Amino acid sequence: MTQTYIARSARIAARQLGDEMMIMSAVDSKFFTLNPVAVTVWLAADGKTPLHEIVTGRVCQEFEVSPEEALRDAEAFVSDLSEHGILLVSDQPIATNAAGYVE
Amino acid sequence: MGQLIGEMSQKAIGYGVPINVHVDVTYRCNERCVHCYLDHDDHGEMTTDEIKHLLDELAAAGTFFLTFSGGEVFLRKDFLELVAYARKLLFNVKVKTNAVLIKEKQAQQLRELGVEQINISVYSHRAEVHDAITLVKGSWERTVRAIKFLKEQGLKVTIANVLMTHNADDYLGAKKLAEELGVGYQLDPTITPKMDGDRSLLALRASGDQLHKIFRDDEVVGNSVEFCAPPPAPDDDVLDGIPCSAGHSACYVSPYGDVYPCVQFPLPSGNVRQQRFLDIWQHSDQLNEVRSIRARDLTVCSGCSHVGTCTRCPGLAYMEGNMRGPSVADCEKSYQRTAIPSANMLRLQSLGVSGGLSVPLVQIRIPSMPAAQSGVSA
Numbered sequence: 001m002t003q004t005y006i007a008r009s010a011r012i013a014a015r016q017l018g019d020e021m022m023i024m025s026a027v028d029s030k031f032f033t034l035n036p037v038a039v040t041v042w043l044a045a046d047g048k049t050p051l052h053e054i055v056t057g058r059v060c061q062e063f064e065v066s067p068e069e070a071l072r073d074a075e076a077f078v079s080d081l082s083e084h085g086i087l088l089v090s091d092q093p094i095a096t097n098a099a100g101y102v103e
Numbered sequence: 104m105g106q107l108i109g110e111m112s113q114k115a116i117g118y119g120v121p122i123n124v125h126v127d128v129t130y131r132c133n134e135r136c137v138h139c140y141l142d143h144d145d146h147g148e149m150t151t152d153e154i155k156h157l158l159d160e161l162a163a164a165g166t167f168f169l170t171f172s173g174g175e176v177f178l179r180k181d182f183l184e185l186v187a188y189a190r191k192l193l194f195n196v197k198v199k200t201n202a203v204l205i206k207e208k209q210a211q212q213l214r215e216l217g218v219e220q221i222n223i224s225v226y227s228h229r230a231e232v233h234d235a236i237t238l239v240k241g242s243w244e245r246t247v248r249a250i251k252f253l254k255e256q257g258l259k260v261t262i263a264n265v266l267m268t269h270n271a272d273d274y275l276g277a278k279k280l281a282e283e284l285g286v287g288y289q290l291d292p293t294i295t296p297k298m299d300g301d302r303s304l305l306a307l308r309a310s311g312d313q314l315h316k317i318f319r320d321d322e323v324v325g326n327s328v329e330f331c332a333p334p335p336a337p338d339d340d341v342l343d344g345i346p347c348s349a350g351h352s353a354c355y356v357s358p359y360g361d362v363y364p365c366v367q368f369p370l371p372s373g374n375v376r377q378q379r380f381l382d383i384w385q386h387s388d389q390l391n392e393v394r395s396i397r398a399r400d401l402t403v404c405s406g407c408s409h410v411g412t413c414t415r416c417p418g419l420a421y422m423e424g425n426m427r428g429p430s431v432a433d434c435e436k437s438y439q440r441t442a443i444p445s446a447n448m449l450r451l452q453s454l455g456v457s458g459g460l461s462v463p464l465v466q467i468r469i470p471s472m473p474a475a476q477s478g479v480s481a
Contacts, residue, residue, distance in 0.1 A: 012193065
């Protein structure tokens with residue numbers, strides 16, 4: 001089975017506010033807010049953990065949601081952010097800096 | 104997007120998070136603008152390490168929007184190092200500069216660092232008018248050249264056009280220059296007293312007649328009929344509202360580490376060299392006093408029909424002697440915008456200190472109408 005790995009770009013501004021996350025792309029200035037489920041995926045996007053493991057190991061443990069629904073939502077979220085270069089997606093592990101971002 | 108940012112800013116107020124912080128890294132400057140309120144001598148600026156420590160504290164406190172300004176930021180040799188550090192901490196960084204020291208190399212570095220926006224002071228489309236304000240010959244030429252370098256890098260640039268007696272007739276020319284350069288334009292008629300309390304600079308404020316003309320110029324304000332509409336009657340939501348975000352979700356830190364509610368609100372609230380930023384933010388008596396004020400607490404303005412739409416600046420009011428009082432400059436703007444005198448103007452006139460303004464001795468209260476939309480920074 002092909003794995004999906006995700007990692008956060010360093011070309012962003014980001015800060016958690018309450019249980020949400022504000023993110024602005026430094027490339028196109030697009031502004032996003034992430035809900036608590038998306039924040040969990042975001043914080044786990046270390047380039048090493050496959051997306052389905054993030055979903056089953058983190059999202060489904062922290063929120064009352066089925067693995068199928070959580071994976072579907074996570075894939076849509078990843079697709080949306082990757083279009084703006086905020087999340088990087090690969091079928092191979094992605095190298096990140098010490099802070100966990102891709103320069 | 105603006106609405107989403109507005110929603111998050113409201114949430115920040117609710118959480119008590121300083122989402123928006125302005126840090127002046129120096130008061131030194133290579134221009135001597137006639138309207139500048141700063142003392143340009145260095146009285147002991149924070150070191151590189153001190154500012155980096157402050158940035159660590161701001162990130163931990165939840166600050167997202169970070170503005171670096173001065174003085175002229177590029178007079179600090181470590182300025183780009185500070186920007187790089189701020190970007191590593193994932194701040195959304197805006198830089199305010201006169202751009203005189205920005206060449207191709209600095210423009211490229213700012214782009215590589217992912218700076219969100221550069222605001223540049225340009226006073227006129229005419230070099231001689233700009234240079235007469237900065238008191239530096241050739242400054243217009245260098246600033247405009249820098250704007251082109253920044254644009255070539257694809258950076259988002261806005262011309263900040265501060266309006267005063269010297270350039271009051273040049274705002275359309277400056278706006279056209281911004282359009283030709285492909286950058287944003289912001290008109291700001293705010294002139295403040297000097298930091299030492301000297302009010303002589305206020306003589307440079309654009310006249311009432313000049314404001315009246317600008318506020319009716321669709322090119323500047325968009326729809327001038329809406330912009331100049333009479334204010335709707337204030338309701339409980341307005342009276343229970345906060346005057347502005349200063350001290351609620353925004354604050355200012357000087358090059359010496361002093362914390363204030365806003366760059367225009369010189370109420371000393373603590374110093375980051377002596378206390379942790381978060382302790383100042385959460386526990387300063389001064390910031391807590393600012394936070395306690397609601398529109399209904401304002402001594403004169405709470406009874407003014409403009410209270411819901413006025414650009415009243417609590418910092419300017421503070422500099423006039425009372426942070427709960429009116430700001431004469433904003434009374435003037437409300438009056439010139441709507442032709443309805445403010446409660447404070449009527450009060451002053453009844454006391455015989457109207458400053459030469461000729462206004463009727465009645466204040467008209469209008470039933471609820473759509474709020475005026477402002478296209479002018481105030």
